[in-house]
Amino acid sequence: MAVHFRLWLLSAIVISFIGSHYSHTLLVFSHSFLWNAVALYLTLQSANLIWEIIIYPFCFSPLRHLPQAPGANFLLGHYKRIFQEPTGEPQRDWIDSVPNDGVIYYRWLLNRPRVLITSPKALAEVLVQRNYEFTKPARLRKGLGRLLGVGILVAEGDEHKRQRKALMPAFSFRHIKDLYPIFWSKSREMVQAMLTTIQSPPTPSANTESPTTTDPSVVEIRDWASRATLDIIGVAGMGQDFHSLADPDNELFKTYRTIFSPMRGRRIFQLIMMLLPEELLDLLPLERNTQIKKAIVTIKKVAKDLIQTKRANLADGKARDLDILSVAIESGGFSDDDLINQLMTFLAAGHETTASAVTWAVYLLCKHPDVQAKLRDELRSSGILTALHSASGRNDAGEEITSRHIDALPYLSAVLSESLRLFPPVPQTLRESPPYHTTIANHPVPPSTTVIISPWAINTSYALWGPDARAFNPDRWLGPGRANTGGAESNFASTTFLHGPRSCIGMGFAKGEFACLMAALVGAFEMRLRDEEEEIDITGGITARPRNGLWVKLTPVGQ
Numbered sequence: 001m002a003v004h005f006r007l008w009l010l011s012a013i014v015i016s017f018i019g020s021h022y023s024h025t026l027l028v029f030s031h032s033f034l035w036n037a038v039a040l041y042l043t044l045q046s047a048n049l050i051w052e053i054i055i056y057p058f059c060f061s062p063l064r065h066l067p068q069a070p071g072a073n074f075l076l077g078h079y080k081r082i083f084q085e086p087t088g089e090p091q092r093d094w095i096d097s098v099p100n101d102g103v104i105y106y107r108w109l110l111n112r113p114r115v116l117i118t119s120p121k122a123l124a125e126v127l128v129q130r131n132y133e134f135t136k137p138a139r140l141r142k143g144l145g146r147l148l149g150v151g152i153l154v155a156e157g158d159e160h161k162r163q164r165k166a167l168m169p170a171f172s173f174r175h176i177k178d179l180y181p182i183f184w185s186k187s188r189e190m191v192q193a194m195l196t197t198i199q200s201p202p203t204p205s206a207n208t209e210s211p212t213t214t215d216p217s218v219v220e221i222r223d224w225a226s227r228a229t230l231d232i233i234g235v236a237g238m239g240q241d242f243h244s245l246a247d248p249d250n251e252l253f254k255t256y257r258t259i260f261s262p263m264r265g266r267r268i269f270q271l272i273m274m275l276l277p278e279e280l281l282d283l284l285p286l287e288r289n290t291q292i293k294k295a296i297v298t299i300k301k302v303a304k305d306l307i308q309t310k311r312a313n314l315a316d317g318k319a320r321d322l323d324i325l326s327v328a329i330e331s332g333g334f335s336d337d338d339l340i341n342q343l344m345t346f347l348a349a350g351h352e353t354t355a356s357a358v359t360w361a362v363y364l365l366c367k368h369p370d371v372q373a374k375l376r377d378e379l380r381s382s383g384i385l386t387a388l389h390s391a392s393g394r395n396d397a398g399e400e401i402t403s404r405h406i407d408a409l410p411y412l413s414a415v416l417s418e419s420l421r422l423f424p425p426v427p428q429t430l431r432e433s434p435p436y437h438t439t440i441a442n443h444p445v446p447p448s449t450t451v452i453i454s455p456w457a458i459n460t461s462y463a464l465w466g467p468d469a470r471a472f473n474p475d476r477w478l479g480p481g482r483a484n485t486g487g488a489e490s491n492f493a494s495t496t497f498l499h500g501p502r503s504c505i506g507m508g509f510a511k512g513e514f515a516c517l518m519a520a521l522v523g524a525f526e527m528r529l530r531d532e533e534e535e536i537d538i539t540g541g542i543t544a545r546p547r548n549g550l551w552v553k554l555t556p557v558g559q
């Protein structure tokens with residue numbers, strides 16, 4: 001759009017200039033260069049819009065021959081559904097209802113093209129074989145970079161490869177396994193703090209966002225999960241405890257809560273973001289802009305302090321750590337500004353996602369009390385409950401809980417895999433085809449077309465998961481050879497963490513902390529929804545969440 005704008009403006013100026021100096025037949029307003037240029041620019045721009053919105057999509061685009069989602073409007077495309085429904089929901093429907101062989105075509109507002117990837121083969125092509133050809137769209141990079149830092153999440157090509165290589169040691173298999181005692185001790189801290197809260201009279205800061213709750217045993221799960229995961233990424237990823245579990249008024253936590261909370265008019269804001277030139281968007285006097293600018297100052301300050309402390313520790317010759325920050329500093333590949341950006345990325349990407357996973361797992365367990373009870377039985381017979389409830393935090397054998405104990409719980413693993421399948425915390429992500437004509441699954445795709453990867457849709461596709469694709473069935477992950485596949489034929493049937501060189505670098509970290517947090521929650525409490533009949537309204541930008549939070553009634557259980 002920006003290129004076209006400049007191109008048309010330049011053409012109008014050049015034609016007006018030639019007209020006013022050499023050939024008056026080119027002029028509409030014979031005596032004014034300026035008016036002539038304006039008239040020409042508007043004409044060219046209108047012609048271009050008619051071409052882009054109507055003529056090209058309906059008469060020339062090769063995408064018009066692809067299987068198409070039904071119900072499009074002449075000008076709005078499929079945008080009405082996309083606007084009204086939770087992220088990924090229309091795609092979840094289309095993937096099952098539109099016969100296709102790897103891709104589906106639909107149209108965003110003003111018929112902007114979208115190619116939805118549906119088959120494992122096409123996913124492998126875009127995410128693995130040709131990963132660096134299909135980049136993140138510039139607008140997405142700018143939007144993410146603004147909030148999450150210009151770090152590994154938004155880097156492309158060789159720069160991405162370099163950053164990933166430098167950071168990988170912090171995510172090695174062995175190192176992640178060594179972090180389990182931290183995950184477990186924070187999980188215990190969380191349930192102990194919850195226990196204290198539900199046993200004391202309600203206060204505004206204990207049951208946050210709870211204007212209506214009078215029952216102290218009802219808590220908002222997402223809030224607690226976010227505090228726990230923020231503390232975990234602090235301790236395990238950066239060597240510093242933010243203490244947001246102990247102090248819900250912690251500034252960093254409150255900052256993230258503000259920027260990640262579902263905001264009024266989010267869809268409208270997103271729409272403005274997509275349509276306005278980025279430079280203009282930043283200048284608008286919107287409350288959201290003010291919030292983000294304030295948040296960035298706070299987060300950058302925290303990141304800067306972390307770097308200074310870590311550098312001082314390293315200079316004092318204190319023991320070398322393998323946390324993300326130490327690894328990044330010691331790689332020597334990042335300036336201080338780069339480090340701040342990486343920390344911003346890991347702080348946000350590393351806690352909001354897992355908090356979302358915990359929220360949805362608790363939701364599913366409330367909806368399926370039989371599964372919840374069976375899981376608690378497994379935890380009890382493994383000795384985890386003893387460790388959870390004992391003052392020392394050790395099990396009957398006097399051991400502290402490590403990856404060896406958590407990884408030996410097949411039903412826990414099955415429940416979590418099934419929950420991550422049905423409610424992937426990142427419901428959708430985008431790519432852009434290269435700036436030349438290409439193909440996906442042998443179908444022609446025009447330059448710079450937006451490509452949609454929808455874990456929300458793929459993970460519940462009937463074609464990939466069979467007739468019970470949308471049911472909560474942890475048992476599908478049990479039995480020989482099923483622990484990693486859930487019985488699906490392809491690894492690409494689940495895209496919760498994506499695949500390939502840009503898959504989630506924190507997957508092992510996330511799975512470890514998720515398992516510990518859920519083991520502690522289920523071990524400590526019997527959980528029921530506050531309103532059993534309430535339909536959950538899903539919202540979310542980067543991560544999916546219940547619009548009004550997840551309010552759960554907790555009843556403490558013994559060993």
Ligand code: HEM
Pocket residue numbers: 152153154164233237345346349350351353354357424425426429430495496497498501502503504505506507509510511514
């Ligand atoms: C259940 C929890 C999580 C889920 C579902 C999740 C999901 C994802 C997904 C889908 C992506 C790819 C985004 C894209 O390319 O469009 C991603 C990337 C990433 N995630 Fe996670 N994530 C989780 C937890 C974490 C944690 C705990 C960390 C850090 C400790 C982390 C750090 C990152 C980073 C740095 C990237 C960018 C990787 C790259 O581009 O090379 N994530 N995550």
